[in-house]
Amino acid sequence: MDDDSAELDVLVVGGGPAGTAAALRAAGLGARVALVEARRTGGTCVNTGCVPTRVLARTARLVREVRQAGDYGIAVTEQPVDWARTVARVRETVERVQAAKAEQEALAAAGVDLVLEGRARFTGPHEVELEATGRRLRARSVVLAVGGHSRRLPVPGAELAVLPEEVLDLPAVPRRLAVVGAGNTGAQLVTVFDALGSEVTLLEVAPRILAQTDADVSAAVQQAFVEQGVRVRTGVSGITSLERDGEGVRLTWTEGAHDGGGERSEVFDVVITSTGWPASLEGLGLEAAGVEHTARGVPVDEHLRTNVQHVYAVGDVNQESMLVQAAHREAEDAAVNAVLGPRRSRRHELLPAGGFTDPDYADVGLTEAQARERDPGCVVALVPFAAMERPVIDDRTRGFLKLVADSRREQLLGAHAVGESAVEVVQAVTTAMAAGVDVATLARVEYAYPTYTAVVGAAARQLLASAPTGYEHVTQG
Ligand SMILES: Cc1cc2nc3c(=O)[nH]c(=O)nc-3n(C[C@H](O)[C@H](O)[C@H](O)COP(=O)(O)OP(=O)(O)OC[C@H]3O[C@@H](n4cnc5c(N)ncnc54)[C@H](O)[C@@H]3O)c2cc1C
Numbered sequence: 437m438d439d440d441s442a443e444l445d446v447l448v449v450g451g452g453p454a455g456t457a458a459a460l461r462a463a464g465l466g467a468r469v470a471l472v473e474a475r476r477t478g479g480t481c482v483n484t485g486c487v488p489t490r491v492l493a494r495t496a497r498l499v500r501e502v503r504q505a506g507d508y509g510i511a512v513t514e515q516p517v518d519w520a521r522t523v524a525r526v527r528e529t530v531e532r533v534q535a536a537k538a539e540q541e542a543l544a545a546a547g548v549d550l551v552l553e554g555r556a557r558f559t560g561p562h563e564v565e566l567e568a569t570g571r572r573l574r575a576r577s578v579v580l581a582v583g584g585h586s587r588r589l590p591v592p593g594a595e596l597a598v599l600p601e602e603v604l605d606l607p608a609v610p611r612r613l614a615v616v617g618a619g620n621t622g623a624q625l626v627t628v629f630d631a632l633g634s635e636v637t638l639l640e641v642a643p644r645i646l647a648q649t650d651a652d653v654s655a656a657v658q659q660a661f662v663e664q665g666v667r668v669r670t671g672v673s674g675i676t677s678l679e680r681d682g683e684g685v686r687l688t689w690t691e692g693a694h695d696g697g698g699e700r701s702e703v704f705d706v707v708i709t710s711t712g713w714p715a716s717l718e719g720l721g722l723e724a725a726g727v728e729h730t731a732r733g734v735p736v737d738e739h740l741r742t743n744v745q746h747v748y749a750v751g752d753v754n755q756e757s758m759l760v761q762a763a764h765r766e767a768e769d770a771a772v773n774a775v776l777g778p779r780r781s782r783r784h785e786l787l788p789a790g791g792f793t794d795p796d797y798a799d800v801g802l803t804e805a806q807a808r809e810r811d812p813g814c815v816v817a818l819v820p821f822a823a824m825e826r827p828v829i830d831d832r833t834r835g836f837l838k839l840v841a842d843s844r845r846e847q848l849l850g851a852h853a854v855g856e857s858a859v860e861v862v863q864a865v866t867t868a869m870a871a872g873v874d875v876a877t878l879a880r881v882e883y884a885y886p887t888y889t890a891v892v893g894a895a896a897r898q899l900l901a902s903a904p905t906g907y908e909h910v911t912q913g
C-alpha cells in the first residue's frame with residue numbers, strides 16, 4: 437500500500453536511540469524524513485534508563501572504594517550519603533550526555549525535521565496526528581520507535597510502589613527497601629541502594645535472579661548479594677498486595693513451594709517494582725493503521741516490518757532485544773528497508789550486554805545450557821578472577837570468565853563474565869567473535885600485563901587444554 441501524496445518518505449515516531457538512528461540513516465539515504473518525539477530526544481536510555489542508572493552505579497562503586505581506602509593507608513571517615521546531591525549529580529550528567537550527543541544538531545544537519553509537538557497518534561495507515569497541535573503528517577513509510585515503559589503489577593495497591601524511573605524522586609535513601617523483580621533493572625537497583633545503606637530485600641518469581649543469563653553468572657551475582665547482606669527470595673509465587681502501613685508500605689507475597697508456599701507480609705519504607713517493560717502503545721491508534729500488536733509489543737518479520745508492510749517497528753517496541761545496541765542496529769536496517777525496499781534481514785548474531793551491579797556481569801552469545809542443547813559435546817572453560825594477577829593486585833578477585841566453544845574447540849559460542857570490568861572483558865571476546873577469530877588464535881594473542889582482559893587468553897588456553905575445568909594450569913601472560 438503506497439501513498440504518493442505523502443509529503444514525507446519516512447516518518448519516525450519516537451526519538452530514543454532507535455528513532456534517532458533510523459531518522460539519521462534514512463536521511464543519509466536521501467529520504468525526506470520527520471522525527472516526532474513526545475518529550476525529549478535521548479529516550480529512556482539517556483533520560484531515565486542507562487545514563488541515570490550508570491551514574492548511580494558509579495556512586496555505589498565510589499562508596500565501596502571509600503570503604504576500602506583504609507586498606508591502602510588512606511584514612512577516610514565514612515560520611516553519610518547526601519542523596520539530594522547524588523540526584524543532582526545524576527541530573528547534571530544527563531544534561532552533559534545530552535550536550536555531548538548533540539542529537540538535535542545532528543538531526544538538523546542531516547536535514548531531519550524534528551517535530552516536538554507531543555505524542556503522535558495514527559489517524560490512518562500513512563498518517564499521524566500530533567497531540568499538542570493537531571497537525572497531521574503523512575508519509576510513505578513509518579518507523580515506530582516508541583520504546584517501552586515500566587509495568588505496574590496487577591495487584592491491589594500497586595500504585596504505592598515506586599517505579600524505576602521514579603527512584604530519583606525519592607526524598608531520601610529508604611532504610612527498609614523491597615525490590616520486586618530481579619531482571620537487569622532490579623539487580624542494578626539492589627546494588628545501588630545496598631551501597632547507599634538500605635536494608636534490601638529482593639523478590640523474584642523466577643527460580644533465579646537474572647534469569648536470562650548463564651546459570652553460573654546468576655548464581656555468582658546472587659551469592660555476592662547475599663554476602664553483602666541482601667535478602668534474596670527467588671521462586672516466589674507472586675505478589676498479593678501492597679497497602680499503606682503508617683509511614684511505610686506493607687507488601688504481601690506468597691512464598692514459593694520450596695519456602696513452604698505460605699503468605700508472608702512485611703512493612704518496607706519503599707517498594708520498587710521492576711517487573712517488566714511492555715511497549716508504549718497506549719494512545720498510539722495502531723488500529724487506525726491496521727497494525728497488529730500483542731499485550732507486550734508489536735511483532736515484526738525478518739525485515740522489521742509489522743503486518744502492515746510500510747510500517748516498521750524497531751527498538752524496545754518490538755520486544756525482541758531490549759538494549760541500546762540492538763535498537764541502533766534494528767533502526768539502521770529498518771531505515772534502509774524503508775527507503776530502498778526490504779533488503780536487510782540480518783538479526784542480532786552477537787549482542788553483548790551487561791549490568792553494573794557489584795560485581796558486574798556480562799554476556800554474549802549462547803549460555804552454556806543453550807550451547808549444550810545444540811552441541812552436547814561443546815567445551816567450556818571457566819577461569820576464576822582469583823587465578824589472574826590483575827584482579828589479585830586490585831583485590832577484586834570475585835568473579836570469572838566462562839568461554840563456551842564448539843566440540844572441536846575452534847569456534848567460540850558464548851562468553852559470560854562476572855567481576856570487575858566484566859562488561860569490557862566480554863566486549864573484547866565479542867570483537868574476536870565478530871572477526872571470526874578461532875580459539876587457537878585467541879589463545880596466542882598477547883595481552884598487556886596486568887589487565888583484566890588477560891583472562892580471555894587464559895580461558896582460551898584452557899579451552900584448548902584437555903582438562904576442561906582444571907584451573908591449576910592457568911597462567912597469565
Ligand atoms: C533502568 C534502565 C537501565 C537501562 N540500562 C541499559 C544499559 O545499560 N544498556 C543498554 O543497552 N540498555 C539499557 N536499557 C535499555 C535501553 O534504555 C532501551 O533498550 C533503549 O532505550 C530502547 O530505545 P528505543 O529508542 O527503542 O526506546 P526509548 O529509548 O524508550 O525511546 C522511545 C521514545 O519514544 C517517545 N514516544 C513514545 N510514544 C510516543 C508517541 N506516541 N509519539 C511520539 N513519541 C513517542 C518517548 O518519549 C521516547 O523518547 C535500560 C533500560 C532501563 C529501563
Ligand SMILES: NC(=O)c1ccc[n+]([C@@H]2O[C@H](COP(=O)([O-])OP(=O)(O)OC[C@H]3O[C@@H](n4cnc5c(N)ncnc54)[C@H](O)[C@@H]3O)[C@@H](O)[C@H]2O)c1
Binds near residue numbers: 759
Ligand atoms: N544494563 C542493561 O543492559 C539494562 C539495564 C536495565 C534494563 N535493561 C533492559 O530493559 C528491559 C527491562 O528490564 P527490567 O529488568 O525492567 O525487566 P525484565 O522484564 O527484564 O525483568 C523483570 C523481572 O521481574 C520478574 N517479575 C515479573 N513479575 C514479577 C512479580 N510479580 N514478582 C516478582 N518478580 C516478578 C521477572 O521474572 C523478571 O526477572 C530489559 O530488556 C533489559 O534487558 C538493560
